[in-house]
Amino acid sequence: xxxxxxxxxxxxxxxxxxxxxxxxxxxxxxxxxxxxxxxxxxxxxxxxxxxxxxxxxxxxxxxxxxxxxxxxxxxxxxxxxxxxxxxxxxx
Amino acid sequence: xxxxxxxxxxxxxxxxxxxxxxxxxxxxxxxxxxxxxxxxxxxxxxxxxxxxxxxxxxxxxxxxxxxxxxxxxxxxxxxxxxxxxxxxxxxxxxxxxxxxxxxxxxxxxxxxxxxxxxxxxxxxxxxxxxxxxxxxxxxxxxxxxxxxxxxxxxxxxxxxxxxxxxxxxxxxxxxxxxxxxxxxxxxxxxxxxxxxxxxxxxxxxxxxxxxxxxxxxxxxxxxxxxxxxxxxxxxxxxxxxxxxxxxxxxxxxxxxxxxxxxxxxxxxxxxxxxxxxxxxxxxxxxxxxxxxxxxxxxxxxxxxxxxxxxxxxxxxxxxxxxxxxxxxxxxxxxxxxxxxxxxxxxxxxxxxxxxxxxxxxxxxxxx
Numbered sequence: 001x002x003x004x005x006x007x008x009x010x011x012x013x014x015x016x017x018x019x020x021x022x023x024x025x026x027x028x029x030x031x032x033x034x035x036x037x038x039x040x041x042x043x044x045x046x047x048x049x050x051x052x053x054x055x056x057x058x059x060x061x062x063x064x065x066x067x068x069x070x071x072x073x074x075x076x077x078x079x080x081x082x083x084x085x086x087x088x089x090x091x
Numbered sequence: 092x093x094x095x096x097x098x099x100x101x102x103x104x105x106x107x108x109x110x111x112x113x114x115x116x117x118x119x120x121x122x123x124x125x126x127x128x129x130x131x132x133x134x135x136x137x138x139x140x141x142x143x144x145x146x147x148x149x150x151x152x153x154x155x156x157x158x159x160x161x162x163x164x165x166x167x168x169x170x171x172x173x174x175x176x177x178x179x180x181x182x183x184x185x186x187x188x189x190x191x192x193x194x195x196x197x198x199x200x201x202x203x204x205x206x207x208x209x210x211x212x213x214x215x216x217x218x219x220x221x222x223x224x225x226x227x228x229x230x231x232x233x234x235x236x237x238x239x240x241x242x243x244x245x246x247x248x249x250x251x252x253x254x255x256x257x258x259x260x261x262x263x264x265x266x267x268x269x270x271x272x273x274x275x276x277x278x279x280x281x282x283x284x285x286x287x288x289x290x291x292x293x294x295x296x297x298x299x300x301x302x303x304x305x306x307x308x309x310x311x312x313x314x315x316x317x318x319x320x321x322x323x324x325x326x327x328x329x330x331x332x333x334x335x336x337x338x339x340x341x342x343x344x345x346x347x348x349x350x351x352x353x354x355x356x357x358x359x360x361x362x363x364x365x366x367x368x369x370x371x372x373x374x375x376x377x378x379x380x381x382x383x384x385x386x387x388x389x390x391x392x393x394x395x396x397x398x399x400x401x402x403x404x405x406x407x408x409x410x411x412x413x414x415x416x417x418x419x420x421x422x423x424x425x426x427x428x429x430x431x432x433x434x435x436x437x438x439x440x441x442x443x444x445x446x447x448x449x450x451x452x453x454x455x456x457x458x
Contacts, residue, residue: 039235055236057283057348061338064337066352069101
């Protein structure tokens with residue numbers, strides 16, 4: 001049930017009543033929905049957020065994502081090195 | 092960006108690195124405690140990609156499965172009293188000795204499926220002459236949205252209240268380590284609980300229990316990288332807390348959400364279906380918010396049941412990570428997603444439901 005979906009923030013709306021909780025429109029692959037942004041006061045239009053049951057619970061940091069992916073690229077270099085030392089068995 | 096975390100090339104590299112990091116001839120058992128992690132593992136067939144001696148087990152990561160029968164019974168009793176009972180879809184078919192919410196709905200109860208707590212609030216605004224009770228179930232991730240509503244009491248109509256069945260993840264993980272025969276060598280910590288509570292939530296495991304922890308996201312590359320990080324700790328003889336999901340999870344979590352949770356709730360011992368009573372593992376509304384507490388408002392409070400699971404059901408063993416679903420004699424025979432017998436076959440987050448719907452274990456023996 002802790003399913004969270006990365007979505008892009010399209011707009012941020014203030015307002016009264018229910019909207020007094022900071023609300024906004026978010027998009028996942030073009031599908032748009034209303035979401036509460038009260039828990040991510042730092043988020044701006046264009047940012048990516050994790051949406052869980054209609055609430056943004058965190059901002060997604062693209063720089064950290066790139067760093068994680070780069071870590072995996074480094075792995076391939078390490079594996080290539082070790083394969084040079086130990087040639088793989090023929091199939 | 093998600094696409095890159097599903098990249099086949101990255102997946103192959105990680106699988107190769109995991110094979111190299113696994114000790115020869117030894118079995119290593121890793122546990123995650125999140126239904127969404129199990130969905131990733133099963134959906135992408137990660138077990139079939141990895142060596143058999145790396146065992147990935149699901150722990151108690153399904154809040155619907157662990158919701159004790161007396162709390163479902165309270166929701167059913169409220170529906171029978173004529174309130175609008177709003178809850179998440181997974182709760183409807185949970186079988187209990189009191190029946191199910193789906194049966195209460197068939198019998199004329201006004202049970203509504205909602206996607207968000209905001210929908211429950213809208214129901215209360217749209218139906219001012221009716222009492223609306225939101226049956227709010229879930230771990231920390233799902234507590235936070237409910238807390239946001241109640242913390243803004245100015246928004247709340249008088250006819251709105253909540254019936255809570257909220258649980259904290261970490262006390263159940265501590266219980267698992269105390270059981271002794273689980274034999275795991277590392278935890279993959281739930282990414283979206285960590286979003287709220289922070290990766291530091293799990294610090295106790297390396298420090299007090301000498302148990303490595305890696306916080307992970309929900310793409311296949313996230314899970315594989317977390318497994319590799321745990322195996323590398325093992326290789327190094329190290330025991331650490333690490334965060335693979337740092338694109339989303341901060342060390343101290345979401346402070347705004349935590350403030351709302353602790354404004355609203357007190358911690359108390361709570362019942363987990365099939366597992367028992369776990370100290371400091373549940374949340375109850377503080378006395379200041381009693382008017383929004385459906386148990387107080389309607390005077391409904393059932394006693395915990397003596398038998399939480401139907402006869403022969405192995406959900407407790409599945410939830411404790413002692414067996415995979417096919418080891419239950421009822422799995423795919425008496426108990427299927429169409430006719431669920433135990434709670435783990437009901438919810439989208441239930442291990443048995445996930446295994447059945449994803450065809451997981453088709454190529455594994457009953458290990």
